[in-house]
Amino acid sequence: MPHPDHKRDACIVLVTCSQAKEAEAIAEAIVTERLAACVNVVGAQSPVQSFYIWEEKLQKDSEILLIIKTVNAQLNALEARILALHSYTTPEFIVLPIRGGSADYLSWLANSVG
Numbered sequence: 001m002p003h004p005d006h007k008r009d010a011c012i013v014l015v016t017c018s019q020a021k022e023a024e025a026i027a028e029a030i031v032t033e034r035l036a037a038c039v040n041v042v043g044a045q046s047p048v049q050s051f052y053i054w055e056e057k058l059q060k061d062s063e064i065l066l067i068i069k070t071v072n073a074q075l076n077a078l079e080a081r082i083l084a085l086h087s088y089t090t091p092e093f094i095v096l097p098i099r100g101g102s103a104d105y106l107s108w109l110a111n112s113v114g
Helices: 020-032 072-085 103-112
Strands: 010-017 038-042 048-054 057-071 094-097
Touching: 010 020, 010 072, 010 103, 020 038, 020 057, 020 072, 057 072, 057 103
Parallel strands: none
Antiparallel strands: 010 057, 010 094, 038 057, 048 057
8 A cells, every 4th residue: 555645645525416417527527627536427327316304304316426536635626616516505525535445546546636
């Protein structure tokens, strides 16, 4: 595993979207702008089902999940960009640390953003 550089620690960000077109547009924008190294669009053909409480009511929606690979140093800019591009009032933006992985992949990830 590569020596940790705390300014560039790898992480995964989860974001859901209501439409595949929006999810793909967000994915393309954040990779092109180097805010993320890679984005997986999950559910474009067969959406994931999301259950949650919103405005005191149970909601059930079909959504598209973005799995975004980036580094901690880009999180503020990434979140601002997601908020600017997203149609939801309160989009999901959850950050998960990457605790390990292929040294070559993590090096590529770190060098692909910023």
